[in-house]
Amino acid sequence: MGIYDALLVLSFGGPEGPDDVMPFLENVVRGRGVPRERLLEVAEHYQSFGGVSPINQQNRDLVEALRPVLDVPVYWGNRNWHPFGEDTVRQMHADGIRKAAVFATSAFAGYSSCRQYYEDIKRISFEGGPELVKMRHYGEHPGFVAAMADHTRAALERLGRDDARLVFTAHSIPVSMAEAAGPEGGLYEAQLRRSAELVSQALGRTEPWDLVWQSRSGPPQVPWLEPDVCDHLRKIEAPAVVLVPIGFVSDHMEVVYDLDTEARAVAAELGLPLERAATAGTHPRFVRMVAELMAEPEPAPCPLTCCPPPRRRPQA
Template identity: 55%
Template sequence: MNSGLVRQADSDGARHFNYTSPRRFAPPVTIRFVPHFEALLLVSFGGPEQREDVIPFLENVLRGRNVPRERMLEVAEHYYHFDGRSPINDQNRQLLAALREVVSLPIYWGNRNWHPLLAGTIRQMRDDGIRRAVAFTTSAFGSYSGCRQYLENIQRARAEVGEDAPEIVKIPPFSTHPLFIEAMADRVRTALAESPGVPVIFTAHSVPVSMAQTSPYVQELEAACQKVAEAAGAPDWNLVYQSRSGPPTQPWLGPDICDYLRERRSDCVIAPIGFLSDHMEVLYDLGTEARAVCDELGLRMVRAGTVGTHPALVRMIAELIEQVPRACAAACCPAPRRPTAPPATR
């Protein structure tokens, strides 16, 4: 039987959800009216959806940064390789659809760098009479770019809307939440079924070492990888990084996935634990570049899926907003002083 959610209604209007997968990811959950919030806001990075969007999108990402245009055009080619369409918006639409099946609140969606942009979404929330909302960001790990910057984006968008903008509480990173771990472990188990006994290589977006030093990014990644590996029955694993975009003189986290593949020279499962959905980094940096290295070396590579809309992840989000979440601390994941980096892709 395919995994999914079966919805049942009680006489009091509460809704219960049971997983129909042969593997029970969690006990049934009751989703009730959430009295402390009036809406859920899904916040993500955003990405282009056609070739004409690519350059304007990258210009949004790079606004205020001293990045050579040649580097921007180089990154643009990654998008053109897929006809200018990033998968991230479609994956967010799928997540929205899944959440609307289990969450009783109105759900809105706003992006950092491409439509629907965050300020426009918050303006619509205000016009709809929303006064207090909870924000879930599509980033599981604590770092400046994956946590604090989203908080700043929300604050900036609220300021743009004005004093009557709704109050928004951002849910903190959730990297070791048991349901996130189970969702990722299930993706790894599925990949290992195609190539049993091979090592698992977890990947995450590289960041400058100076950024890692001001956040729990590396520690959270290592803890999550350990938990996923244990749950998936994968004792042979390692954590590596991908998608570095900084100048050669600036230290970034390593080793790089392609360098590691050349050094280890082993069949493998690659599990992009650092990405909630299939960003351009997952498609291009793993599906194109890392696969090319494996093909060159005669290695078999199986890529595990991102958690995406896995039922356990959807359940996790519902639980987080049903509870009264602790908001991100005002001083969380501060921005390091670092040279300007070329653009990341999504």
Template identity: 50%
Template sequence: MTADPTTVRAGSGGKPPKATSAPLAPGAVVPAATPAARGGEPHVTRPQDYDAVLLLGFGGPEGPDDVMPFLRNVTAGRGIPDERLAEVAEHYHHFDGVSPINAQNRALREALAAELQRTGPALPVLWGNRNFAPYLTDTLHEAHEAGHRRLLVLATSAYSCYSSCRQYREDLADALQATGLGEHLEIDKIRVFFDHPGFVTPFVEAVDAALVELAGRGRTRVQVLFATHSIPVGDAERSGPPELDLGPGGAYEAQHLAVGEAVMSRVSVPQGLVVGSQLVYQSRSGPPSQPWLEPDINDAIAALAAADDRPDAVVIAPIGFVSDHLEVLWDLDNEAIETATDHGIDAVRVPTPGVDPTFVAGLADLVRERVEGRAVEERAALTDLGPWNDVCRPGCCANARRPFSPVLAGVAP
């Protein structure tokens, strides 16, 4: 018999083991879902009351002693030796062992809670991480002890692939089993929001400002580099629902390309400036034998420098990220800017949405979308790919290297 979760905090204080099952209500096809989402329709158009919003983050170290435990959590099950992790750890130690991501999520939590209080629904905003404190298991316990029974999860990732969506849903299943709260909590997840105006508009405004700045410096040829995290090609091919044919890069690449096009179609190019754009990747971490999405941003800058029509400046727009966390600061502000400088190319890196009021208002709109059960045709989306599914489809965003694990917010497997 499962222990009473009000008296025993099972599974708290760390990253939980992989779940072996996920709770499924009678007649439901979506584990642990609210009544509105249990039937498995791609878009949930029935209104649903929630008790709280759960901001689900990646997590990061907040001191030198946290770095290696954090990296072991991130890479658990992948067999990566500590020697390799120590190399990555140096990036964190460059910032005194502190990742900015937790502070950014604290700020986002406060901003979203204030926006929901202002515009409704006035729901509390909780915060839990996948890979470091505050751990998701502890947050689920806190939610239950506060009397919350229906949670709407907002993951801090805007796109579809294993590492940016399905792995979050696996971790929800892991935490639910580890805490013993499967019979006590119902959990839905907000759709990936890559093309919601609240996410796209801050990039439009930031690229606009960067182009004006570069024009003021006398630049005439500019390339906008839309940067995102590289992933294994096999995972990219499997991103999104299996029945969709969105090209060799799957939904992940298609969504990023669509966002880049949405941004470029809305920027105002200063007179006398010739502007092009391309999608580039960063932060590759796999072995050399494993193909990952390319081109790497540094290779792309080198190729631009060698071209006959070389630009005299680049704008780096990190559209793959919601905040200026360590991979943005290290891989872009250090490595990519240094590469551009070495090749005699001016470079401006624009900010991520962070707590931009437009972004925060967009997240609040996504909460209302689910509370209202808003009709699909009334939902905000700036590309032909959206609005994306509320409930992930069977086999969506499979991991090419692992068997399916239990997940929430989607139809099995």
């Protein structure tokens, strides 16, 4: 595939059984001072699905979908759970891989969605091991847009009405982090709005749409991006809604719990017809997009001042 002799799909990871849940969550929040009570609360979300996050299987599916499209080996590693990225890179080295493209399962700018993957790459790299090159942001790539437009169209068809409001959702982050995203700040929200606009245009829609936020996890005294999706549903003036998880590339826990469980319950309480569009997943156009990214010139890494890490402080 040109300058690369492998692809590494680098992701967040998720538990695959009840006994995995707390160790996984402890990996996620290590060093952040998150109270155990909060971890136990989040653990219940996972346990309500048998302790299994969908994200690992979705990544396996993506890897299998990529293999026939690429002419190089495809590997997969995670930040927080098996298979850990460092183990995968050691295997790549043993297999003789010299230089690999890294496809992060996060499309947009921001500390958690981009800079932390650069930190992962630095952490899992070692002298004499494969050179790892992170691919660029892809929320505006035609392949991502086409996949999300197709899934949104299918949700509209399931709903059976053309007057539904499109409500795009993405992971909320602290306002300070959003303001620091990108070289000049504000890039996380700007990229998401642009992607939502492109999906709406691809559907040929001229109606207004909304961008809202989900999955807030910080202390109440810290401002995060708003409105929350559930709060928005309670205030919206629309005959029906299609939720479009534009900020996610797979149906992991924050999609199936925060949208399919919590937001759907709010809609049912309000008598508001609601459907949720699928994430990009293994849509053929999204899969082909990965090959197209690998065929581009090697991207320049973001400057080290871009998307700085948040200041950590214990949560009350």
